[in-house]
Amino acid sequence: MQRNEIVIDPPLAGHWVIYNPPGHPGLAYDFLAEDRKKSLYRRGGFLRHLFSFISVEDTLTWSSPVYSPVDGVVVESHDAEVDRKRISFAYDLVSLLLNKPEVANGFGAFGGNHVMIQAEGYFVLLCHLKKGSLIVKEGDQVTAGQKVGEVGNSGSSIQPHLHVQVMSDEKIFPLFANLVPFRISRAKVMQDRDWILQQNIQPKNRAHYLFERIDV
8 A cells, every 4th residue: 555545434334345337437436235145135135126116225225324434524515315215226227327417407416415524635525325314514523433424315326325435626527537546444354254354445346345333
């Protein structure tokens, strides 16, 4: 790891899988909660989600607490977007492709409810939060590990997840133009049937992690 590389704390707790699918910006990551069997669902499963409609409450991700991954100042807190409560993977994906959000509608149409935190020399953006869950506002000082809201399904989202990106400045548009790489300070990774603690982890697509809380 280089000396000046950005390291943030886990913004979540528990078992999570990270996705960086094709077409997604390379330095931004989506976090989805899973159980020990790597299922994303509290009830039902992927096939039901794919071909039918389920409730966001059927997913393990919905309403999970979101924590500030850094010490810093909240420079943006947006909590005006409605969560879509009934979801169908195929239907929502097609709908998203046919009805892409527009810049004129503001970043909420893209990132939904979100919090941006200014740390020392960079900015962390947490997106798709649950409406009504944000408990920080612009100007608030936050510490790493402090709860800021809950995961939702607001904005341009086909299922509940937390989108995380780190930026060199606070300009959101043009989208993803100012992303910078980051690492996660600590997480447990399964090795030989045991959870092994690792530090300064480079997020990877489809990687599975166990994040443990450190009380603040």
